[in-house]
């Protein structure tokens with residue numbers, strides 16, 4: 225019998241219940257016990273959904289209050305002393321590592337651990353941070369054991385998910401000032417895994433899913449070599465330990481296929497056959513004689529209904545070689561990256577709705593495919609017919625095709641990708657009308673999205689206030705934000721983005737070719753969620769999207785005020801993209817729509833325009849090679865096409881909130897933006913060395929403080945940070961700004977942090993102008 229399996233389920237709940245509970249706990253509105261009870265309720269609800277759907281292999285320990293990697297940091301006792309010294313309750317210590325903690329009355333002040341993108345997704349994980357004398361110790365009540373028992377008690381037998389030791393270490397880093405190479409810690413870490421597996425077995429666990437997603441990367445020799453000792457140990461624990469199924473996702477493992485020879489004692493291997501179906505034969509060829517293949521054929525990263533016929537064909541190929549008992553039908557990855565259920569969407573057009581499948585629906589899909597290949601297609605005849613109809617409806621729908629968009633794409637010329645003059649000429653031109661001091665200060669675009677803003681937007685969406693009332697409210701917000709920036713004495717203002725629910729969803733709602741949802745939330749980090757709009761057809765811009773608000777802000781600003789839009793690659797990556805058209809085509813359509821917006825902003829008198837591309841790095845194919853080069857070409861072209869329609873006088877900014885730009889520097893330079901703001905506050909400033917090494921001529925604002933945490937950085941801390949940056953950047957090229965937008969922050973901490981930031985900038989301005 226072919227079993228069905230889900231690799232992980234979204235944890236937020238149908239109505240973002242987990243977000244609400246964690247934020248209520250942080251705000252002191254519910255107790256710790258209430259929070260823990262809500263977590264338990266959600267886990268049970270999610271297990272029940274999967275059990276009722278008939279899923280054979282249901283995950284546990286896929287739940288996390290903040291992040292699953294952070295769970296492992298705590299599970300293995302990899303807690304830096306700056307947190308453990310406060311002897312906080314484990315729940316509070318966990319959140320302190322995730323989001324920092326500042327309680328001046330109790331003498332507690334600690335920033336969060338670094339948070340970075342999970343592979344090429346818009347989910348962020350907390351980076352394990354190791355010391356030179358790192359030790360590892362299993363937590364007293366290991367979470368995977370506790371949650372397995374909890375499920376068992378509820379009548380659900382689960383397969384706990386744990387992150388494998390090699391991935392844990394490869395995804396880790398040495399703490400600031402430490403030099404440990406994490407992978408060298410394998411021997412110290414493995415005993416903790418052995419202890420955990422023994423405890424799981426003692427609790428009755430038969431099977432464990434051990435995730436080693438780093439196998440999809442090009443691995444350093446040391447990391448690759450670590451698999452053999454790790455899995456010779458963990459795969460040979462016999463009756464003392466559960467069977468292990470090693471899971472990879474988001475790429476193929478063909479380039480690391482030799483590693484499989486040292487994994488032959490494991491029960492099974494999971495591969496992503498949505499992303500890389502071509503790896504099937506190679507992986508089957510490398511399996512041990514009794515090993516099971518978990519075939520990831522239901523997409524964990526996108527919302528399109530699975531094409532059953534195509535999925536069944538893939539699974540049948542595996543069955544022909546391995547037999548039914550050695551094949552599992554699975555989601556390609558955890559379903560963390562898709563929304564909870566399509567059932568909540570009441571406003572979608574019926575034709576288009578029929579093309580989608582969210583997490584709950586995907587659990588049903590794995591079951592149907594498994595049944596089709598076990599019992600034959602007749603056993604699920606109706607479902608197969610309905611599915612074929614949906615697939616056909618989408619393939620032939622007129623809604624996906626716009627000849628005018630295609631015609632415009634066909635007429636794009638190479639010249640449209642180039643600014644009129646090189647940077648020195650532009651810089652001189654811009655200096656004539658945009659007066660800036662040394663170390664200009666600015667922010668990244670958004671100011672706090674207060675409860676009041678969200679309430680008014682909610683009322684407007686529901687028709688409880690008129691468009692005029694909403695517009696007045698937004699104008700008042702912009703006025704307030706401009707006044708605050710005057711008081712804070714910033715040099716380049718922003719309008720604060722109060723009209724935007726989200727930097728991508730907002731544009732999706734204004735572009736044709738998109739549909740958007742009401743409840744389709746996906747976790748981005750911690751309690752923060754996004755509602756990615758869905759690209760269903762060719763994209764175009766029926767009308768200006770941001771000009772009114774930006775023009776208004778400029779009209780009331782005494783200093784330059786940036787126009788603000790989201791770039792084409794980010795609009796693409798943070799949407800659910802089409803899977804029937806190459807992403808380069810979708811990016812170019814978005815670029816043309818945004819080019820019109822940029823030109824309109826300039827025509828409306830906006831001299832500084834920021835085009836955010838924080839997802840440019842995340843879209844980089846995970847392995848070096850031709851695919852990566854091709855991506856860089858079309859992604860850079862899309863940005864240039866979007867921005868190059870303006871005159872030399874307009875200063876184009878771009879923003880990236882990630883610090884991993886070293887392997888990517890040439891693409892950033894090729895964007896030809898006049899000013900870049902990048903994330904840097906939580907990374908080593910020496911990463912900036914690449915800007916000197918490559919003689920980067922233009923201007924840069926590496927973030928001087930972390931906006932993900934409510935913690936207020938001191939003026940001295942920011943000065944120290946700028947001092948470090950000046951080892952790598954020229955004073956005349958350095959801007960001073962936070963890491964990213966301030967929408968998640970509250971006003972008091974925002975004002976305090978920016979005051980400190982501005983004072984630090986003034987100190988250097990004085991120092992370098994005398």
Ligand SMILES: CN1c2c(nc(N)[nH]c2=O)NC[C@@H]1CNc1ccc(C(=O)N[C@@H](CCC(=O)N[C@@H](CCC(=O)N[C@@H](CCC(=O)O)C(=O)O)C(=O)O)C(=O)O)cc1
Pocket residue numbers: 346673675678679681682724725726727728729748749751752753754755798838881964967968
């Ligand atoms: C910059 N980042 C972004 C990423 N991806 C995006 N798509 N957008 C980004 O900005 N990726 C990387 C980074 C970090 N990520 C995030 C992600 C999410 C947030 C954030 O603040 N999310 C909000 C939700 C934002 C939103 O869409 N809000 C809507 C709906 C608000 C709402 O909940 N309304 C209530 C009713 C109103 C009320 O009573 O409060 C409801 O619907 O129930 C809006 O503003 O209209 C979040 O809350 O998680 C930040 C950084």
Ligand SMILES: N[C@@H](CCS)C(=O)O
Pocket residue numbers: 668669670727788836838879881964965966967
């Ligand atoms: N302009 C956006 C960029 C976030 S990446 C903001 O400030 O929120």
Ligand SMILES: [Zn+2]
Pocket residue numbers: 668838879880881963964965
């Ligand atoms: Zn950002």
